[in-house]
Amino acid sequence: MPLVIDNPSDEACSLPECIEALAERGFDADDPASTDAAAWWLRRLANNRTFLGDLLVDRLVGRGGEDIASGYGPQAIVLSRPRDNRPGAAFLRAAIWPSPRDHVFQTSGAASFVYGAAHDHNFDFLTVGYCGPGYASDYFEYDYDAVAGYAGEDAGLRFVERSTLSPGKMMLYRRHVDVHSQLPPESLSVSVNVMRLDPAQGWFDQYGFDLERGTVARLLNPHASEAFLRVAVASGAESALDYAEWVGMAHPSDRMRLASFEARADLLGDPAEADALWRAGEVSGCRMVAGAAQARRTTLAAS
Numbered sequence: 598m599p600l601v602i603d604n605p606s607d608e609a610c611s612l613p614e615c616i617e618a619l620a621e622r623g624f625d626a627d628d629p630a631s632t633d634a635a636a637w638w639l640r641r642l643a644n645n646r647t648f649l650g651d652l653l654v655d656r657l658v659g660r661g662g663e664d665i666a667s668g669y670g671p672q673a674i675v676l677s678r679p680r681d682n683r684p685g686a687a688f689l690r691a692a693i694w695p696s697p698r699d700h701v702f703q704t705s706g707a708a709s710f711v712y713g714a715a716h717d718h719n720f721d722f723l724t725v726g727y728c729g730p731g732y733a734s735d736y737f738e739y740d741y742d743a744v745a746g747y748a749g750e751d752a753g754l755r756f757v758e759r760s761t762l763s764p765g766k767m768m769l770y771r772r773h774v775d776v777h778s779q780l781p782p783e784s785l786s787v788s789v790n791v792m793r794l795d796p797a798q799g800w801f802d803q804y805g806f807d808l809e810r811g812t813v814a815r816l817l818n819p820h821a822s823e824a825f826l827r828v829a830v831a832s833g834a835e836s837a838l839d840y841a842e843w844v845g846m847a848h849p850s851d852r853m854r855l856a857s858f859e860a861r862a863d864l865l866g867d868p869a870e871a872d873a874l875w876r877a878g879e880v881s882g883c884r885m886v887a888g889a890a891q892a893r894r895t896t897l898a899a900s
């Protein structure tokens with residue numbers, strides 16, 4: 598499960614001070630000194646009991662706060678933007694966790710807030726319970742390198758414990774290691790995160806998991822290039838088909854390879870032709886494509 602960080606302090610800082618410090622130092626979870634420093638600034642910010650309320654009121658009455666954004670939908674408030682795109686740059690985010698008593702929970706439903714949707718993360722982040730009792734999670738761990746990433750694959754999840762991000766509790770969520778399925782808090786809660794930004798992270802999978810089956814359910818972070826490839830292939834352009842064929846056999850990203858096979862298979866009305874394509878996928882040398890191909894061929898045979 599995420600590493601619990603015990604760094605008690607009575608010191609507090611302002612939001613601009615925290616933003617400035619993180620901009621200077623960044624956050625690299627692979628470097629203990631960097632993690633300690635980022636966690637220390639997050640502790641000081643969490644000790645400032647008024648910064649978030651003040652910021653939101655300023656925004657509501659038009660007194661400022663234009664810098665904050667809800668780039669992740671209404672559940673997250675981006676409190677700072679990274680100054681540049683270098684690996685290890687960091688930004689601050691507040692995450693909002695409605696309870697079943699909240700109107701937005703009743704109207705939008707639990708799934709809108711990822712409750713009960715087991716997932717890992719393709720980035721490291723620090724989190725602290727800022728206000729409210731905090732969400733609970735069932736925590737699991739798994740071996741990212743042992744997973745190819747196709748839907749239905751056994752993920753080898755190992756249950757660790759159920760625990761709550763109570764007020765003041767700070768944790769480091771490790772990329773590709775920690776998996777959690779969240780339960781709503783008893784009342785509205787907010788956590789504050791230091792998020793590590795890595796320009797390459799879009800190429801590393803984030804998965805949703807099926808806890809009943811213990812399998813990978815789906816990719817949670819499809820790359821825009823996958824969508825471009827699917828649309829290009831669907832257009833029927835010959836250049837797109839040629840390119841997709843190369844992608845299917847040789848692209849460095851497994852997800853691009855799988856997208857290529859799926860896009861080309863969607864064009865084939867004849868089950869025998871689709872089976873031949875997936876048979877090529879099975880022996881393409883890519884575990885993700887091979888796993889998906891096996892499942893597709895089983896479905897084709899059954900129909």
Ligand SMILES: [Fe+2]
Pocket residue numbers: 716717718777
């Ligand atoms: Fe999460």
